[in-house]
Amino acid sequence: MVRKGPLRGCVRVPGDKSIAHRALLMAAMAEGTSRIEGLPASDDVLATARAIESLGARVSVEGPSSLADLGHRSGVPCDDAAPAPSAGARPPAFTALVEGWGASGPRTPDAPLDCGNSGTTARLLMGVLAPWPVEALITGDDSLRRRPMGRVASPLCAMGASVSASGSAARVDRLPELFLPLRFKGASSAKGVTWDSPISSAQVKSAVLLAGSLAGGTTSFSEPAPSRDHTERMLPLFGVEVRTVGGRLVVEGGRRLRAADVSVPADPSSAAFFLAAAVLSEGSRVRAQGVGLNPGRIAYLDVLGCMGARVSVRAALASAAEPVGSIEAAFTPSLVSVETDPGLSASIIDEVPVLALVASKALGTSVFRSVGELRNKESDRLAGIVGLLGLLGVVAYEEGDDLVVEGRGRWSASDARPFSPEGDHRLAMTALVAKAAGASVSVLDAACVKVSYPGFLTDMERLMS
Template sequence: MRLRIRPASRLQGAHRVPGDKSLSHRALLFAALAEGTSRLSGWLPAADCEATLRCVRALGIPVERLGPGDLCVHGRGLQGLRAPIAPLDCGGSGTTMRLLMGILAGFPFPSILTGNAQLSRRPMERVAEPLRRMGAEVHTTDGHAPVFVRGGALRGLRYRLPMASAQVKSALLLAGLYAEGPTTVIEPAPSRDHTERLLAAMGATLERDGEGVTVHPGPRLRPLDLHLPGDPSSAAFLLAAAVLIPGSAVRIPGVLLNPTRLGFVEALQAMGAPVAVAVEGEIAGEPVGTLTACAADRLGPLEVSGPLVPRMIDEFPIFAVVATQAEGTTRVRDAAELRVKESDRIAALAAELRRMGARIEEHPDGFTVHGPTALRGAVVHSHGDHRLAMALAVAGLVAEGGTTVEDAGCIGDSFPGFVETLQALGAEVEALEDPPRP
């Protein structure tokens, strides 16, 4: 699929975004380990989450689909997974593979986790190594997928992460449910804490102590009755578009407002953007509410580094687009993790935004953007990365002339309905199917 985008005059209106991707993965996996039937509504029916659903079913857990985002999961308890008869295909989802590595470390049967070419480039040894310390047999393929896991009698572990990573932290905490003794994970900076909040809501015993979180083995997990809130990482593209396009005003209700996910919102506010956060309730220990954004009269530059980086790790592609319209030099440091996402997001982002006239320099651990720059329409490529594709689409809305985003079908990995959402807010965006290849 390709996207054809025309400059936008303004965006107006209220629109919901699909269910949170991180919560959708976790709610389904944890419901499979609960004792009893869980009901999940607002679950994200995107490619990455569908990979988790396939794997859960392959591990013997019955899941009924009552609608695209409505699931009924018949959990069998912490010991209820069954040996898969074939390799577990995680598609392009790093969350699926890494969290399943932690869960399967608690089971004595062998499992093989595979993925597509994109996922097979992402590092898996960062999960495998501490799981081996706990007593699991884990083999990677030159540090990547396919991954072999055979669990057994695990020992509790006190482990200091070399980098802030919610996926590695989550894998070790899940393995800790099966270990003898407590498991403590210490982070250099806070990462998203959905695993801790959701497990605690289901009855797991967790303790927080400064920079560390400890899980204790043993208690059964209660089933869930959960409506998943909207994804703030998806909302980020709508917020950015509203901030950049004169005369715009956009309201996004029902969004997850976990503080570990609001780094991009805080960055926009620090740059002078009129973005507001209103917490209106709580779901499974997670704050939920409304995000609003209006066009900014002026945006200033920003230095992003340190603890803010993991709190906006998924939003750097759209942040770079915003930075092209800020007055002055914006710099991102301490974000080398962007090199091993769905694409090398630093290199790909710099290459594609330069095609549109941006002044952006890449660094080993980040990038520098000099603004403001009048972007021009161009033919750009997603590199198979859903967040880069959506960021380039927003860039097209503020560029002069038409923009085409090639290989945009990957947007379905996290934001099905992205094109329709922009259209409903007033944007001229058209999705075109690529002609069949001979």
């Protein structure tokens, strides 16, 4: 059972989902066999692996397991009790060999491509399919079906792809309202596009760059503020040059991806929950090892630093793709409020829920600017974090696209209260961090953490032992 801390020791969180998705998709597009190690055995990543298999890539798992075997294992309970280790538990990571379809292209799948809860899978798959004469029905679970897909479909349709929903072609002026399930059809005549995205989104950017690498001509992309840059870092490993010209990303089409070996570092977003728990729990000190230190993914550390949190970073390995190192955090008895820059929102969007939890223990009013995109995640995360903080006796509210948290240096609620994360893994982990830090809250449906981190409860319990 997750209980009050302290948390002490080292933890190796699962591999970075964002990098894992991209590595699997690029390996599927490539000529030859790629080896990808450190893949997290999460539901989201397994959804991508199954999707590329359905499209013709050959995926084999090193060792005794298979994709089907990994998908059947879980070990995650339905409440916030830590699971006991068992032979049937899903391993934290696996290595895959992916033989891509290369110049032959993907095949038309025999069944719908079920992306589960993974928006990255659904959106990037459209970019992969856009330059090929392949048609696929893309779907997902109830949560994913509520998340907008038009933001990705719009530039891809401008390149020559087409999309239909409910059996009829989607009108161009209605694309922003597009949701799953949808039927996506690529085109061998797809052409490059010059696209100015109205939102900062790594998923939109990635879909456009992946499609542009095979489409005819040149593709150029811009966004209001930089989003995570894993795609532009990884494409050169697979033989595709990505240039920056006048603040725009540019890729030349007609390229042939070649197989590459990729090592997936630990996910900094997953590490954020243990680091926050250490900051909030008296007597705690936690070190997350082997973590990706991509500057676009660890901006949350700057926010914690501005609140006075005791955090430090040690770089250990720098490669052509992703820097890697360790992050350490320790209990911080006095925290101060913070106001984030609107331009930072794309870089901290996944960590805002747990940052808001830390801010609720600070003195003063914190404001997280321009985080309205949280409404379009696995749940309405803005409403979810406001609800969770309310259970802790903290005043928090939405002000337009901003999140306001009125910290008083403590939590006042004393009676144990249930919190439902509405199937959202990041809200569930945020609530579990609150519980570890002494909050009187029980977390319903903690099993949803398996979307990104099946062993989260086990690792938290180990750090408390």
